Amino acid sequence: MKKEIEELLPFYVNGSLEGEELETVKNALAKDEALRDECTFLKSIRDEVLNQDLGVSPGEFGLKRLQRDLAKEKSTLSQKIPQNDNVKSGIWRIATIAACIMLLVQTAYVVPLWQQNNDLVAASGGNVTHIRGPVLSVTFVPEAQEENIRELLLAVDARIVDGPSALGVYKLVVPKDPEAVISKLRAHKNLVETVQRDGGESGGK
Amino acid sequence: MTENDTAFSLLKRVSKGDETAFADFYNLFEKRLYHFIKSKLNDSFEAADILNETFLEVWRKAETFEGRSKVSTWLFGIAYYKTVDRMRKRTDIPMDSDNFPETADDSPDAMACLLTAEKSDHIKFCLDTLKAVQRAVMQLAFFQDLPYSEIALIVDCPENTVKTRMFHAKQAMKRCLSNRMGG
Structure with missing residues (x-):
């Protein structure tokens, strides 16, 4: 216990002790002469620490030096920022040029295709065939065989140009007389579930 | 304010x-x-x-x-x-503190020397012989009058370590003063 009190004494001497610890130290001091001697000893050390000649602090000179260093730091920082900006803007410039070139190449490739306006490409792939005509949306019964579908489409001269969609819808293009084709398709109830003419008409070669 | x-x-x-x-x-x-x-x-x-x-x-x-x-x-x-x-x-300054050899010294001579006219010089001399960490804690406690809790935050160590360092610093001062006074 005495060591604990002794460890608190310096903070009693500097006046920073408070609350229960302060009371404990005060009580111990009142009872123990050796502790009072310790207290006197610590006060002497504190007086000496306070009177230490630590020399003159840098004061105004220190402040000037600080301000000079601060200005130097700021100027270094401001030089670095434009450098970074230059690097960044250089990178962006290159990226912009590359993007422009890409755009030109794409444009050169795509524009001729656009000029073949309203063309559809046969879903059967292979050689590119552009076909023109009314578009029909058709769904087939689940039991329909590919072979039977093929025969029917060849019979009505229809081409699959899109599909199947997630709902099983195929887009067909018929070269002429769509109503007659629709009637024929509807007649094959064992194959065709639904058929309807779409609003537009596809065009092509 | x-x-x-x-x-x-x-x-x-x-x-x-x-x-x-x-x-x-x-x-x-x-x-x-x-x-x-x-x-x-x-x-x-x-x-x-x-x-x-x-x-x-x-x-x-x-x-x-x-x-x-x-x-x-x-x-x-x-x-x-x-x-x-x-x-x-700076390799010339030892940074360790807590392995400081502890020898109890409550010599009455050390206490007595404080009453002499030369005490100031002796204390000053002995303060300079303290290890750096002890001097730092003593400086914060006696020059800045800081509580041990705040000193612990500054030197980033437990509060008990601050108290122990102060205790060791005091013991070292006593030993030093005793030697200087031939006690």
Whole structure:
């Protein structure tokens, strides 16, 4: 216990002790002469620490030096920022040029295709065939065989140009007389579930 | 308005780049901080360097101060670390403290010497013989009059370690004074 009190004494001497610890130290001091001697000893050390000649602090000179260093730091920082900006803007410039070139190449490739306006490409792939005509949306019964579908489409001269969609819808293009084709398709109830003419008409070669 | 309030308000302005507030902040703490650094380094040029570095750090980090401790605790903590860092580079100064050989010495001669006219010189001499960490804690306790809780924050160690270091410093002073007085 005495060591604990002794460890608190310096903070009693500097006046920073408070609350229960302060009371404990005060009580111990009142009872123990050796502790009072310790207290006197610590006060002497504190007086000496306070009177230490630590020399003159840098004061105004220190402040000037600080301000000079601060200005130097700021100027270094401001030089670095434009450098970074230059690097960044250089990178962006290159990226912009590359993007422009890409755009030109794409444009050169795509524009001729656009000029073949309203063309559809046969879903059967292979050689590119552009076909023109009314578009029909058709769904087939689940039991329909590919072979039977093929025969029917060849019979009505229809081409699959899109599909199947997630709902099983195929887009067909018929070269002429769509109503007659629709009637024929509807007649094959064992194959065709639904058929309807779409609003537009596809065009092509 | 307490000193801490003033310092906090200055620091807020410093964080926004206010150089006038920075100069005021410097003037508020410069002497105390310099004496603290000097008491550890015992070299006025190096102490001035560390002082300068500490305030530059304040300028750079002012916006990170959240007010969870007193401004002085934060500031002295920065100075403490910079000083310790500098001392580590100087191999002539031992940094260990807690392996300090403990020999109880309550010699009455040491106590008696305080009553002599020469006591000031002896104490001064003995203060210089303290290990750096002990001197730092003693400086914070007796020059800055800080409570042990705050000293613990500055030197980043448990509160009990601060008390123990003070205790060891006192014992070392007694031993030194006893030797000087031939006791």
